[in-house]
Amino acid sequence: AQKVTQAQTEISVVEKEDVTLDCVYETRDTTYYLFWYKQPPSGELVFLIRRNSFDEQNEISGRYSWNFQKSTSSFNFTITASQVVDSAVYFCALSEAGNTDKLIFGTGTRLQVFP
């Protein structure tokens, strides 16, 4: 069964600090997809990234970067030079290609960035 673990419940940083949010997943499928979403206080989910299991290249998008390591079943997310607007709950999620495409979420990490 698919499972996503986000061990960090809450992280607090001061603006301009770098912060890494951890995500560890479990799956028996060889084909799967990993996601990160941001959920601000409004509740809407903001898509950040989707990565398939065959693409282990790290990705950078502005201040955001992701490190995908199949060897450790991890898909960590780093925010460089954090800003107050980054304050939100961040969810890592997993879908298995052969399991009706259900998207299962981790427990989330609440990030607070203080000025």
Added chain:
Amino acid sequence: GAVVSQHPSRVICKSGTSVKIECRSLDFQATTMFWYRQFPKQSLMLMATSNEGSKATYEQGVEKDKFLINHASLTLSTLTVTSAHPEDSSFYICSARDLGIHGYTFGSGTRLTVV
């Protein structure tokens, strides 16, 4: 990009009444839709998967007679919370499987309060 419109955004209802939440895919056909529930400061828990024209598949522990899901067309899925009670108060959010780069498009969510 793909858009899923979810209504209402907020609803307050009396205990014992039923509430219907609608999700419409505006510019694409959603063969598969997912319904999630999120209690305060918790993760998104998948309630059920609905496929157009067939019965929904419910996750373990979700009462199918209480949470009625209808997916009668390729653009509309509804969730009806029947005989709502205060413990059903939660944030409900739908998601449609889309073939774009995001993979899934989420509605903006419905905050249900049962008094």
